[in-house]
Amino acid sequence: MHICLTPQGRTKYFKSLRLYLATRSVRWWTIRISLLLIAYLGMSFTASTVANAPSNFSAWLAKIKHTPELQTARLFLGGYGSYKAAQRYYESQKPMIEEAMQNTMLHPFWARTQERLSGRETWQDMVVGRMAGMVKQLNTLGRDDFKVEKDKCEMYGFLQRNELPFVPLVGMWSEKDQLLEFLDKLRSEIASKGTISGGHSFPLWLKSCHLTQGDDAGRRMIKVSDLTDEGAFVALTDWISRKAEQRPNDDARAWSKDAKKILDTLKPRFLIQGSYDPPYGDSVGFPKKAPVELKIEVLWGRAYLANICDYEAYALRDGTVERWDTSLFSKIAHAPVTSKEANKQVEWLQSEGHLEKAFELAEKVCQAMMADQVRVDIFVRPGDPNAVLVNEISISPGALYKWHAQFMAAAWRGGHVEHRYRLSSTSSKVYEEGPIKGHLQNGEKWFEKE
Numbered sequence: 173m174h175i176c177l178t179p180q181g182r183t184k185y186f187k188s189l190r191l192y193l194a195t196r197s198v199r200w201w202t203i204r205i206s207l208l209l210i211a212y213l214g215m216s217f218t219a220s221t222v223a224n225a226p227s228n229f230s231a232w233l234a235k236i237k238h239t240p241e242l243q244t245a246r247l248f249l250g251g252y253g254s255y256k257a258a259q260r261y262y263e264s265q266k267p268m269i270e271e272a273m274q275n276t277m278l279h280p281f282w283a284r285t286q287e288r289l290s291g292r293e294t295w296q297d298m299v300v301g302r303m304a305g306m307v308k309q310l311n312t313l314g315r316d317d318f319k320v321e322k323d324k325c326e327m328y329g330f331l332q333r334n335e336l337p338f339v340p341l342v343g344m345w346s347e348k349d350q351l352l353e354f355l356d357k358l359r360s361e362i363a364s365k366g367t368i369s370g371g372h373s374f375p376l377w378l379k380s381c382h383l384t385q386g387d388d389a390g391r392r393m394i395k396v397s398d399l400t401d402e403g404a405f406v407a408l409t410d411w412i413s414r415k416a417e418q419r420p421n422d423d424a425r426a427w428s429k430d431a432k433k434i435l436d437t438l439k440p441r442f443l444i445q446g447s448y449d450p451p452y453g454d455s456v457g458f459p460k461k462a463p464v465e466l467k468i469e470v471l472w473g474r475a476y477l478a479n480i481c482d483y484e485a486y487a488l489r490d491g492t493v494e495r496w497d498t499s500l501f502s503k504i505a506h507a508p509v510t511s512k513e514a515n516k517q518v519e520w521l522q523s524e525g526h527l528e529k530a531f532e533l534a535e536k537v538c539q540a541m542m543a544d545q546v547r548v549d550i551f552v553r554p555g556d557p558n559a560v561l562v563n564e565i566s567i568s569p570g571a572l573y574k575w576h577a578q579f580m581a582a583a584w585r586g587g588h589v590e591h592r593y594r595l596s597s598t599s600s601k602v603y604e605e606g607p608i609k610g611h612l613q614n615g616e617k618w619f620e621k622e
Contacts, residue, residue, distance in 0.1 A: 190250045205500075243578065251505035255575045261488055262579035265476065269583050272474035273592040279542035281317040281602055283595055284309055286544065286588045293585050295577040296426055298545070299568050303427040306434060318434055320541060320603035321567045322420075325381035325441045325612060331562055332619050333606025334540040337533070338562045339551070342372050342444040344381075344618035348416045351442050352409060354615070359399045370616065377445045378408075380415045382438040388420055394444070416440045425570055443618070448561060453520065453554045463551040465563060466527070468534040469573070471545050471583045472593070475531035477576060480518055486576070487527055493518060496574070506574040525557040533560050540606065542596055543567075545584050 247255060285305030286298070293301065309315040319326040331338050345351040361368045376394040383390025392411055398404045420438060422431035453464040466487070467479040478487040484496040486508075493515040494508035501507060512519070521527050534548035547566040553559040573580060587593055598605065609622040 189248060193250070243575075246505050249505045250501060251507055251575070254505070254507045257510075258575035258579060261490065261492070261576070262582070264490060265474070266583070269472055269474045269476075270592065273472045273587040276472050276539075276544070276587070276593040277542050277596045278544060278593040279317075279596050279598065279602055279605070281306075281309065281315060282542065282544050283588075283593075286585070289585050289588050291585065291589045293581060295573065295581040295584075298581055298584050299570075300427045300430075302545075303430040303434070303568060307430045310434065310437070315601070316437060317602040318567065319438070319601075321546075321565050322434060323381050323438055323441070323603075324379055324564065325443055326603040327565060328443065329610075329612050329619060330540075330603045330606065331537075333604070333608045333610065334537075335606075335608065336537055336540065336562055337560070339448050340372075340446050341618055342370065342376060342446065343614075343616040344441065344443040344612060345614050346439070346441050347614065348412060348440070348442070350614055351412060354444075355399065355405075355408070359405070362396065362399055372446050375447055377447065378412070379443050379445060380418070381441040381443060382435075383415060383418060383420050384422070387422075387424065388418065390415060390418075390420075412442070415442075422568070425568070427568065431568070448551045448563075449553070449559075451554055453552070463553070463563075464521075465549055465551055466521075466530050467547055467549045467566075467569075467571075468530060469545070469547050469569070469580065470534050470538040470543075471580060472587050473535055473539050475534045476580060476583070477573075478527060478530060479571065480521070483518060485515065485518060486574075487518070487521065489531070491522065493522075494574075508574070520554055521552065524555065526552040526560070529557045529560045533562065537562060537565060541565075541602055542598075542605065543602075544587060544593070 282302075285302040287305065289301070306315075306318045309317075320330050321327055325344055328338060328341060328344075343354060345354065358368050374394070374396050378392045378394050380388070380390035392408070394408065395404075398408045417440075420435040422428055422435065425431060448463045452462055465481040467481060469476045469479075475489065477489070479485075480487055480493075486494045486496075488494070492510055493512075494510055495515050496502055497507075497509050502509075509515070530550045530552060533550055537548045538546045545567075547569045549563040549565065551559075551561045551563050610619050611622065612618060613620050
């Protein structure tokens with residue numbers, strides 16, 4: 173027999189459930205949390221001891237985290253209110269998203285990554301499908317358009333071709349030895365003049381274009397002492413040698429097998445980039461010591477939300493800030509803190525106009541890519557809303573997005589299922605698109621216009 177509760181009945185049920193959980197004894201909670209910890213530690217031990225298991229287990233765990241069944245369980249554990257808030261937000265944004273769909277000129281590469289959708293795909297299903305579609309095009313058509321994100325050198329080339337702002341590069345190198353020669357040149361300049369040419373200031377950032385900046389640890393700061401101290405310089409050159417041999421991985425994702433096929437095509441390259449100028453904000457884990465970064469999800473050219481990094485919060489287009497509390501209840505039920513009083517720490521992002529500027533820039537990136545979805549990571553500077561710069565982009569985001577994920581998935585797949593976009597006739601690769609024609613080359617003149 174199927175039982176359907178009325179809205180009033182559901183509200184009463186969830187209130188009763190929350191009251192039940194809130195009145196359990198410490199011993200009741202201790203036993204259940206201990207059992208969960210034991211199960212988690214057991215799985216972690218298995219993952220760390222079985223040969224070749226860590227990446228597969230992590231991928232399996234990633235799938236579990238995104239299942240509709242787990243989300244449904246969260247409803248019964250007190251998340252119904254925040255679920256309804258996410259649903260109302262989606263309904264408020266839907267007209268703008270549908271308008272953006274109709275204005276989207278979609279690159280054929282992205283269209284081919286989402287063929288034969290059923291209309292029931294989750295957010296993670298959409299990412300998994302995209303990765304599989306990219307591998308299929310690599311194998312059958314030789315298309316490597318994924319380099320617009322997977323190869324950071326090509327990514328910055330794309331931003332340059334489309335006049336999208338980013339922290340300026342000092343140079344780009346395809347050969348390790350040429351990079352080491354350049355660093356020797358910097359050492360000589362510092363020894364003779366006490367500074368380096370080109371107007372660049374320290375610290376600089378050395379990045380491996382073929383590696384992720386997170387799991388692969390593909391980024392390293394270069395301080396003046398790294399060039400003036402002999403021991404520090406040796407450590408720097410050793411790091412470069414190791415990274416030149418390191419192969420990229422995306423093992424902790426549900427799409428890790430397809431990702432490996434894509435990442436195996438990347439050739440080791442390096443770039444050196446300047447620092448984003450201070451002052452820095454205080455919404456991150458290292459107060460006023462690092463730039464505030466907004467990771468913005470864009471669907472069909474319309475920015476949907478911004479993840480305020482290290483603050484565990486989402487900024488929505490309607491002005492709401494959802495702070496994801498570190499309490500056990502918040503983590504289990506996906507119940508955010510939305511009061512302005514609790515979110516004063518990031519109020520400046522709205523009051524100074526940074527969010528709208530960042531949303532606008534993220535949308536420009538998506539439109540230049542002719543993409544259906546992309547996450548754009550943007551630096552912002554307190555007191556200067558016009559200082560928004562692109563840090564990097566992601567075409568395979570691993571975030572769950574709490575209750576928003578299912579509605580974002582509906583928007584993403586909806587454009588494909590209903591074919592609301594216009595298909596571009598371009599044959600160029602995504603990373604080659606843009607009004608400024610040019611190619612990448614070695615050295616300080618890393619981009620040469622044609």
